[in-house]
Amino acid sequence: MSPEPTAAVRGARPTTDRARPPRPSSKPNGQWKIDGTAPLNGNEEWKQVDNGLSVRERIEQVYSKGGFSSIDPTDLHGRFRVWGLYTQRKPGIDGGRTATLTPEELEDEYFMLRVRIDGGQLTTEQLRVIAGISVDFARDTADVTDRQNIQLHWVRVEDVPEIWRRLEAVGLQTTEACGDVPRVVLGSPVAGIAADEIIDPTPQIDEITDRFIGDPELANLPRKFKTAITGHPSQDVVHEINDVAFVGVVHPELGVGYDLWVGGALSTTPRLGERLGVFVAPELVADVWHGVTRIFRDYGYRRLRNKARLKFLLAEWGTEKFRRILETEYLEAALPDGPAAPQPTSPGDHVGIHRQKDGRFYVGVTPLVGRISGPSLAKLSDLIEEHGSARLRTTPHQKLVILDIPEDRVPSLIAGLDALGLSSRPDLFxxxxxxxxxxxxxxxxxxxxxxxxxxxxxxxxxxxxxxxxxxxxxxxxxxxxxxxxxxxxxxxxxxxxxxxxxxxxxxxxxxxxxxxxxxxxxxxxxxxxxxxxxxxxxxxxxxxxxxxxxxxxxxxxxxxxxxxxxxxxxxxxxx
Structure with a gap:
């Protein structure tokens, strides 16, 4: 795929070294708009041949019938990721051998499967389906991640089509849950229900996922691409460490909207994101997100994978150039200057008991280090429904938030949650x-x-x-x-x-x-x-x-x- 033709800011400062731009090199960096689209390494070659979206048909029609041994190696170690599938580690291999063995030697014939949960928004029906998949196909495993996903283990390729059928029947998916693609959109766990919310980001999250997830034009990015959106004053989506993030603010003249951040990521070369200093109206969020994503696609470094995240491009360009390129090449008009969000005044994990804007309550609970089980998820679904609700949320802090509980049912719910090992009043550690x-x-x-x-x-x-x-x-x-x-x-x-x-x-x-x-x-x-x-x-x-x-x-x-x-x-x- 070739790139399509298209039409001094304060930021958070880390206390250690920032990601540095790559040193000048006589070699091209693989930036499509500068160097052309010829692939410069094996990973870029297979992505151009088939970026991964089409491997689903092979999984359903070939690999699920032929078993693990029938899987093409490039599909197994590359394209499967686009559908949320990684081979898991073979038991018994100690950590000293991690760097010395090949992926083939390290891997088992089972998969981790990542269920994509944009905004962390779940119904009890969806949770019960995940629980059933855990019990039937994943040896009861279920981990709540700090990306608001739920991960299952011990999944066989033979069972993946049935897992997809069950998930998609209730509106869930694993599409682009991993790989060099736009991954899950983090969203405020209390979107639409918190009494102190600045803006409900759910319409913006829905527009991004409906328009762009599964879009072949965005399915070959230089590396993974992470998004976060919140309208809550606690800034509860770890926006500083996402590639692109929108944080709810109130503009003195333009009203409620979002402050735009770009270029955050950790790994071995951590860099905190920076504000571009612009105000993004709610109706423009999806288009601005699309513009930032295409900048990454078209200008991101592709030659070396360890230099391929957006943070390295931002480190070279700076915020002024990034904003100029976004506005002049990818948007129809310049964005107005905007204010920074004030310092949060409440914790962003939402643990505890809180009154909603409608008078009911939400209850944030802590699965110990994010680990839970399929049977416990099923019991949790039943417990929530028994207390008059059908909604819950995952969080970027490996927590769960139960919504819409009538005040007189809160004590009973808390007792039931305690029995499941889900505390709303946990010890600080x-x-x-x-x-x-x-x-x-x-x-x-x-x-x-x-x-x-x-x-x-x-x-x-x-x-x-x-x-x-x-x-x-x-x-x-x-x-x-x-x-x-x-x-x-x-x-x-x-x-x-x-x-x-x-x-x-x-x-x-x-x-x-x-x-x-x-x-x-x-x-x-x-x-x-x-x-x-x-x-x-x-x-x-x-x-x-x-x-x-x-x-x-x-x-x-x-x-x-x-x-x-x-x-x-x-x-x-x-x-």
Missing amino acids: RRSTIACTGIEFCKLAIVETKVNAAAAVEQLEERLAGIDLPHPISLHVNGCPNSCARIQTADIGLKGQLVTIDGEQVPGYQVHLGGGLASPLREEAGLGRTVRGLKVTADGIADYTERVVRRFLADREADETFAVWAHRADEEALQ
Whole structure:
């Protein structure tokens, strides 16, 4: 596919190095509008031959009938992703072999399947269908991700057509849930129901997904492309680390609309997004989103995959050039200048009991590190319906929010949720800990995550019982350097790697401290610091966390937050 012809800003500043633009090179970077569309690597070659949307027919007609051994390798390791399918890790392969084995040696003949849930919006009927798929085809697995999706494991290719049939019968899909495509659109979990909402982003999310998801013209991007939209003042969609994000604001002359951010992403080269300084009216959001996405498609770097995210293009161009190209080449008119959203005044995870604008209540609950099961999801569907509701939401913080509960039914609902292990009044570490998939299923992982993080939470609840923490201290646990669990934006972020203890390599984590996104505790987002030589063993999470939290409580000044203290403390205090 060839690109189609088309017609000084303050931003959040991280506290560590920003993503740098690629060094000047005599080689082309694979920017379609500059270098032409000739593919410069094998990945770009197969995407131009078939970007992945058409592999669905082969899955349904060939591979589901012939089994795993019948799958073409390029489809298996490339195009399947466009439909939310990754091979999972073969059990028993330790983290020390992750970087030395090929994908074929690492993978099992089972898949992770990612169910796409744009805006996190679910009905109890849809949740019950996911639960049934989990029980029937995925060995009861179900993980709520920090991208508002639900991931299933142990899926066989033979069962995928029936899974799709069940999902699509209730309006769900796996289309473009992975791959070099526009992935799930994060949306405020309290869209349309929060009493303090600035604007309901649901119409904008629906327009983007209806018009553009599955569009062949956008199905070959340089890398993955992540979107977030919120109209809630808590800024609850981690907008600073998305490729494109819209944050609800009130313009003094133009009324309610959105502040536009671009170029955020983490992984091994973290970069926080920046404001373009424009105001986007609600009716223009989809077109502006389309323009930013096409900039990425047409100007994004394709030669080297580790330099192919939008953040690298923004680092080269800067916000002024990015805005100029967007307005002059991809939009019909310039966008007006716009204000920044104020600092959030409430937490964005929505845990707890809250009154809706219609007088009913929503209840935010915490599955421990995002892990739940198919049978529990089915019971949750029944429980919600028994209390007069049929709606819930997933969140970008691995939480669930149940909507539309009459006031007199709230106590009974909370008791039922507690029985399912879903607390609306969790301990501060249970509330603020998230973990990625880890070595249990992920081929990139080096270390276990969910089991280790859950064990640490339970230990910390005992060890720190009775201690008055001034605020939740976020603990994010990741199994490799790729930061799916957002380690650089946590108070305590743990990056999986092998660490050397007494001359022996064992699974462990590198420590990042003092990161965070915009919240009631901090005006601007910032990335965590790393301390030279500071490593934690895989079974030592609780020991380290207890030690550093007690030191923080002893050393903090006045109303100082953990993040502020962590950035000013000397290295000895952080050991």
